[in-house]
Amino acid sequence: MDSARPILHAFGGVLISIIAVRIFSFVSKGWRYRTLMKKLEKMGKPMPEHSSLLGHLLAAKTASEELPPQAHSTYILDRIGKNMVGNKNGPPAYYFDSFPVSIPMLIIRDPYIANQVTNHAQVSAEKPESLKSWFEPITGKGGINLFTQNGQEWKHDHQLFLPFFNNSNLDATMPSVVEQMLIFRNILRKRAQSVEMFRLEPLTQLLMNDVIGRVIFNADLGNQTYGSHPLTETMLRQLRLKFAANNVLDNIGQLNPLRVFSIWNNSRILNQHIRNQILKRVDAFRDAKTRHEQLEFNSVLDQALESYYSEPGRKQSDPLNKEFLDILCAQLRMFFFAGYDSTAATMSTCCYLLSKHPGVLAKLRAEHDSVFGRNIAACPGMITENPSIINSLPYTHAVIKEALRLFPPANGIRMGCKDLVLKGRDGTEYPTEGVAVQTSHFSVHRNPEYWPRPLEFLPERFLVAPDHELYPAKGAWRIFEYGPRNCTGQAFVMKEVKALLAIICREFDFQNCYDEVYADEQIDLANVDNERAYLVEHGAAHPRGDFPCRVSLSGYVPGDA
Ligand code: HEM
Ligand SMILES: *[C@@H]1O[C@H](CO)[C@@H](O)[C@H](O)[C@H]1NC(C)=O
Ligand SMILES: *[C@@H]1O[C@H](CO)[C@@H](O)[C@H](O)[C@H]1NC(C)=O
Ligand SMILES: *[C@@H]1O[C@H](CO)[C@@H](O)[C@H](O)[C@H]1NC(C)=O
Ligand SMILES: CC(=O)N[C@H]1CO[C@H](CO)[C@@H](O)[C@@H]1O
Secondary structure, three states: OHHHHHHHHHHHHHHHHHHHHHHHHHHHHHHHHHHHHHHHHHOOOOOOOOEOOOEOHHHHHHHHHOOOOOEOHHHHHHHHHHHOOOOOOOOOEEEEOOOOOOOOEEEEOOHHHHHHHHHOOOHHHOOOOOHHHHHHHHHOHHHOOOOOOOHHHHHHHHHHHHHHHOHHHHHHHHHHHHHHHHHHHHHHHHHHOOOOOEEOHHHHHHHHHHHHHHHHHOOOOOHHHHOOOHHHHHHHHHHHHHHHOOEOOEOHHHHOHHHHHHHHHHHHHHHHHHHHHHHHHHHHHHHHHHOOOOOOOOOHHHHHHHHHHOOOOOOOOOOOOHHHHHHHHHHHHHHHHHHHHHHHHHHHHHHHHHHHOHHHHHHHHHHHHHHHOOOHHHHHHHHHHOHHHHHHOHHHHHHHHHHHHHOOOOOEEEEOOOOOEEEOOOOOEEEOOOOEEEEOHHHHHOOOOOOOOOOOOOHHHHOOOOOOOOOOOOOOOOOOOOOOOOOOOHHHHHHHHHHHHHHHOOOEEEEEOHHHHOOOOOOOOHHHOOOOOOEEEEOEEEEHHHOEEEEEEOOOOOOOO
16 A cells, blocks of 8 residues: 555645646636726726626626526527617627636627628638537537638638538439438328327437438438437437536536536547448448449538548548548537538428418418429429429528528627727727627527517518618628638528428428417516527527427418419
């Protein structure tokens, strides 16, 4: 035992030093952030009352207490703005210091200011360092992926994957996508035989999981048909863990050692599966190349291999180097997440809103009649034969945009710099040095100064001429953000959701069961715009309750186009 003592001593010393360094860095960071905010407060910049000790945590607490349970942090940020004196709709932008929850931020609620951010040469391209810890459980590898990378490293990897998203390659994926949607349609047909209520979103999630497994890394997850695939399960489990105890005010959950361990364990399993998939595909990819076979489409993985092997000095027979394999693994985990979660939410949100707006549904069906003809059953085959047909569905497109306006799954974030001082329309200046600039899509998309009838579901606003009062202001709809860091997957999202609506909307009627499920609920919905399906935190922002509904065969008879 005695001989172990010096070692234990040394170990204890190291441990204490590590802890001391961590505490020191935490305190000095906190001090720096609070001082920066105090300075901005003294300059009279818009912000809630700032405490030297707690920053704006009390303002966040007050705001969250005025909201229903689990309301997404986007409502908290919106509420904090509305609680500030002087402007009942809240200021166009305000500073927010929630350290240790996040680094200091400038929250933007106005498109005029948001446009300046995405037009600025440096800031438009720069992500804050702190975003990496958000992504770490999802992508591993220190949270490094296209969302969080900067500079040359981002440019390089962005180029690597970009060709996947060209229009002809996306069209070439559509037959595989439609195949999965037909499985989904059959599941709905079964549900339609019973009057039992069910939740739609878990089904759109499985649909999108299977779609994305195929187009991201050539995996047939088959979850819709066979029961859940380990990869699907691990990803869903990881997201549940990440968001279980993770809201703006309760970050303590992240320190729970059991949770930390489970996240690490899940991360390990995700890596194993994806690595195997990569290595399997490298072989198949080489095979196809030596036999000069044309692939049906390039998956994201195929595209990365294609780019990798066409770099100068590399031979087709070379193995992947470790560095590339690591980053590829992290990027594919990111694509797997980015590819299914928010798209699945969008699909169920559209079905929810259509169930509440029969007039919109009627117009949507009429458009599908005119493009796909009177034989409803022929539609999927027509998309498979000629994927570009879904580009001629302007009303459907507008329905999706309007659903996304009201239920934005994501936000935009950039790192500010000394050179960028934003200006409000009233002349107020907002320095951005040292703060992350976050554009709140929810607040921008419901901003009454830019959107007439902001809370109404009016797809027509995206179809009217520029001189019409409903015509959206520049940059007021920014669901995929603008500038060099906009969403790489946006064209794909629109194609997928349009195809799904074309395939299911004429055949089925959805009956919205929110009132039934939440009939006995005694909560005040005033601060979530009286919306029972208010957004909650789960990966991307999702409507609460996973859309409880019933589905039935509509009996719809297509009209003459
Ligand atoms: C409804 C669905 C989706 C929404 C609302 C959405 C939204 C966004 C937003 C707002 C950003 C920019 C974030 C920022 O400005 O800080 C973004 C970035 C990104 N999205 Fe999406 N997205 C969706 C679906 C997808 C899909 C299906 C893919 C890929 C298959 C994808 C891949 C990406 C990537 C790679 C980035 C990072 C771009 C970069 O910084 O280089 N997204 N997305
Ligand atoms: C689009 O990407 C695919 C797959 O990488 C490639 O084969 C095709 O040549 C590209 N087309 C265009 C127009 O860039
Ligand atoms: C890691 O997770 C898997 C899947 O949930 C589980 O079977 C396994 O026991 C876990 N490993 C450890 C060491 O807890
Ligand atoms: C989106 O980003 C790409 C890649 O950086 C860029 O080429 C394109 O112009 C951007 N689009 C918009 C609308 O900002
Ligand atoms: C159709 C089907 O079998 N779906 C299964 C997919 O996986 C989930 C669990 O993640 C199961 O609950 C579903 O039954």
